[in-house]
Amino acid sequence: xxxxxxxxxxxxxxxxxxxxxxxxxxxxxxxxxxxxxxxxxxxxxxxxxxxxxxxxxxxxxxxxxxxxxxxxxxxxxxxxxxxxxxxxxxxxxxxxxxxxxxxxxxxxxxxxxxx
Numbered sequence: 001x002x003x004x005x006x007x008x009x010x011x012x013x014x015x016x017x018x019x020x021x022x023x024x025x026x027x028x029x030x031x032x033x034x035x036x037x038x039x040x041x042x043x044x045x046x047x048x049x050x051x052x053x054x055x056x057x058x059x060x061x062x063x064x065x066x067x068x069x070x071x072x073x074x075x076x077x078x079x080x081x082x083x084x085x086x087x088x089x090x091x092x093x094x095x096x097x098x099x100x101x102x103x104x105x106x107x108x109x110x111x112x113x114x115x
Contacts, residue, residue, distance in 0.1 A: 011052065012042070012050035012051060012052060013050070013051045013052075013056065014048070014049070014050070014051075015029055015030075015041075015049045015051070017051075018051045018055075018056060018059065021056070022059065022060075022063050022067075024063070024067075029059065030049075032059065032062055033049075035073055035077070036058065036062055036076075036077070036080075038058045038080075039055055039058045039059055039062065040055065041055050060095070061080070062076060062080075064090070064094060065079060065080070068094065
């Protein structure tokens with residue numbers, strides 16, 4: 001059984017934690033929340049946002065379309081409306097490739113160190 005980190009066990013994340021995950025401003029997350037109804041964090045009595053894993057996955061999808069693919073918000077909305085599954089699959093593949101690249105870079109550094 002794989003060990004889980006504390007982050008994987010959390011049910012809710014603060015807006016600052018989510019902003020750090022994507023290296024964006026909190027204000028951008030609030031803006032995307034208004035523009036994309038699928039991003040709907042729970043709000044506590046003091047209007048403090050609590051993001052669930054589903055919200056973070058939706059943000060990851062919007063981030064992929066807007067920041068990585070360079071789409072406009074209107075274009076991203078249209079893409080999600082037309083074929084959300086395809087957009088999600090594309091974002092997931094890119095995320096996996098980034099992790100593979102990180103692992104390969106790490107392995108190369110180790111090999112360079114050994115030689």
